[in-house]
Amino acid sequence: MSDTIRPPTRYGQVKQYILDRIQSGEWEVGCRLPSESAFVETLGVSRMTVHRALRELTSEGVVTRAQGVGTFVSAPSTGAELLELRDIADDIVASGHIHRSRIVSLDTIRADMDLAIAFDQRPGTRLFHSVIVHYEDDIPLQVEERFVSPHFAPDYLDQDFSIAHPHRHLYRIAGPEEVEHVVFAITPTAHICDLLELDAPEACLQLVRRTWVDSRVVMKGIFTYPGSRYSLGGRYRP
Amino acid sequence: MSDTIRPPTRYGQVKQYILDRIQSGEWEVGCRLPSESAFVETLGVSRMTVHRALRELTSEGVVTRAQGVGTFVSAPSTGAELLELRDIADDIVASGHIHRSRIVSLDTIRADMDLAIAFDQRPGTRLFHSVIVHYEDDIPLQVEERFVSPHFAPDYLDQDFSIAHPHRHLYRIAGPEEVEHVVFAITPTAHICDLLELDAPEACLQLVRRTWVDSRVVMKGIFTYPGSRYSLGGRYRP
DNA sequence: TGTTCAGATATGTATATACGTCTATGGCAT
DNA sequence: ATGCCATAGACGTATATACATATCTGAACA
Numbered sequence: 001m002s003d004t005i006r007p008p009t010r011y012g013q014v015k016q017y018i019l020d021r022i023q024s025g026e027w028e029v030g031c032r033l034p035s036e037s038a039f040v041e042t043l044g045v046s047r048m049t050v051h052r053a054l055r056e057l058t059s060e061g062v063v064t065r066a067q068g069v070g071t072f073v074s075a076p077s078t079g080a081e082l083l084e085l086r087d088i089a090d091d092i093v094a095s096g097h098i099h100r101s102r103i104v105s106l107d108t109i110r111a112d113m114d115l116a117i118a119f120d121q122r123p124g125t126r127l128f129h130s131v132i133v134h135y136e137d138d139i140p141l142q143v144e145e146r147f148v149s150p151h152f153a154p155d156y157l158d159q160d161f162s163i164a165h166p167h168r169h170l171y172r173i174a175g176p177e178e179v180e181h182v183v184f185a186i187t188p189t190a191h192i193c194d195l196l197e198l199d200a201p202e203a204c205l206q207l208v209r210r211t212w213v214d215s216r217v218v219m220k221g222i223f224t225y226p227g228s229r230y231s232l233g234g235r236y237r238p
Numbered sequence: 239m240s241d242t243i244r245p246p247t248r249y250g251q252v253k254q255y256i257l258d259r260i261q262s263g264e265w266e267v268g269c270r271l272p273s274e275s276a277f278v279e280t281l282g283v284s285r286m287t288v289h290r291a292l293r294e295l296t297s298e299g300v301v302t303r304a305q306g307v308g309t310f311v312s313a314p315s316t317g318a319e320l321l322e323l324r325d326i327a328d329d330i331v332a333s334g335h336i337h338r339s340r341i342v343s344l345d346t347i348r349a350d351m352d353l354a355i356a357f358d359q360r361p362g363t364r365l366f367h368s369v370i371v372h373y374e375d376d377i378p379l380q381v382e383e384r385f386v387s388p389h390f391a392p393d394y395l396d397q398d399f400s401i402a403h404p405h406r407h408l409y410r411i412a413g414p415e416e417v418e419h420v421v422f423a424i425t426p427t428a429h430i431c432d433l434l435e436l437d438a439p440e441a442c443l444q445l446v447r448r449t450w451v452d453s454r455v456v457m458k459g460i461f462t463y464p465g466s467r468y469s470l471g472g473r474y475r476p
Numbered sequence: 477t478g479t480t481c482a483g484a485t486a487t488g489t490a491t492a493t494a495c496g497t498c499t500a501t502g503g504c505a506t
Numbered sequence: 507a508t509g510c511c512a513t514a515g516a517c518g519t520a521t522a523t524a525c526a527t528a529t530c531t532g533a534a535c536a
Contacts, residue, residue: 009488009489009490010489010490011489011490035515035516035517036516036517037515037516045490045491046490046491046492047491047492047493048490048491048492049489049490049491051517051518051519052489052490054517055518065516065517066498066499066516066517067497067498067499067516067517067518068497068498068499068500068515068516068517069498069499069500069515069516069517070499070515070516070517071516071517247518247519247520248519248520249519249520273485273486273487274486274487275485275486283520283521284520284521284522285521285522286520286521286522287519287520287521289487289488289489290519290520292487293488303486303487303488304486304487304528304529305486305487305488305527305528305529306485306486306487306527306528306529306530307485307486307487307528307529307530308485308486308487308529309486309487477536478535478536479534479535479536480533480534480535480536481532481533481534481535482531482532482533482534483530483531483532483533484529484530484531484532485528485529485530485531486527486528486529486530487526487527487528487529488525488526488527488528489524489525489526489527490523490524490525490526491522491523491524491525492521492522492523493520493521493522494519494520494521495518495519495520495521496517496518496519496520497516497517497518497519498515498516498517498518499514499515499516499517500513500514500515500516501512501513501514501515502511502512502513502514503510503511503512503513504509504510504511504512505508505509505510505511506507506508506509506510
């Protein structure tokens, strides 16, 4: 229905040039893209123009970049990526609302290779896996988290639970596709209604809104965090 | 808990400078910000740095800009802004899924001043107000829309409904706060389960994901679209 | 009185250039 | 072999400059 029109701006054209080659399969997932300087020579535009195109593609989740390394084609979103987020409790408190929370389940798990890379730990390290219902005022929001913490004590289990700061969290949620600007909305599901034993399902209807503040995708098994001790090894095809 | 640290980059400092003044009330909602050139003289940075700071603040919903006009402080998000989006049906088809839809309700309403400005119409103009359930494959997603269309015929009501292209749509959804990258996720609610007379609520649990592609906020009563016949008049305080 | 048009202003884009920072690599000394 | 270090490569940021485009304003004009 909608023809793919040629973008009017040059950085838009560079974006389209890259998207076309990813779409056609010429540049596969995990494949290293030409460097910014190479694009400059190939396309005859300035490096700032290339940089802007690549920066936008990064924020759109199409490519992943690392300073000193290069640019790589991201894996297409499966809808269940691991995203690193700020603490939800802080967000709720900072926005002037009352925060409570209740732990539904809390276990420890052993990190597989993906989680180990994501957390910059060794495989087999014990991580916490929790399902927590956060309340913004009285509105419930179920969040599944995996995190690692040396300060965690199991007797928090029956108390109000506020996740301390220095931990790194990975929230498994619906993942990003190509977008410019982000809002994340969750409506409590029927499942949550049952979980909380709410007899008035209408109380669930009010939207609980949370906002991403850091949406960098941790590409499972493909990419490491900046500063990670893990080398990229031979995973990429240059 | 979290101290506000001074951003390391200059454009980050410019962003913080502006955010501080908005936070302190020195620059109120609707207030016109200094021009890029003015920031250059005041802060002693280059215009490109100011431009990048303002561009990011725009994508974060903090300010609204218009070429040839200026930069203005956006209204804080109430969580229910009017956003202009691309057609959901197109998104579903373009992503390779099967699209169906069902109209739950369809009425006409009279445009109030806000809607009139948003649609670039006169107040009192008849608009359509619809509640439609879109299906991505078999996953339901309820969407409330307001739109104006000369081509619309009421006998679409019992058919499959695919919204044609030239219409302008305004989706009332959870609105943006400060974010960099956007994902929108909706889980079908208990209300939707009732609406669709699903007896297996577990079928509702699967996430329906949609992605924003155009998230420009239409500031109600404050801003007009580029190209609108409506002048800005004296609404702003320079 | 209403219209047209030129100029001023503000943002949008593009380039060239420079420097900073991070990472990977390979050589050298231990 | 192991560790240290210099270097090259790649991305991140910042500036100065120029031109393009959209909007508003006010003066000239019919």
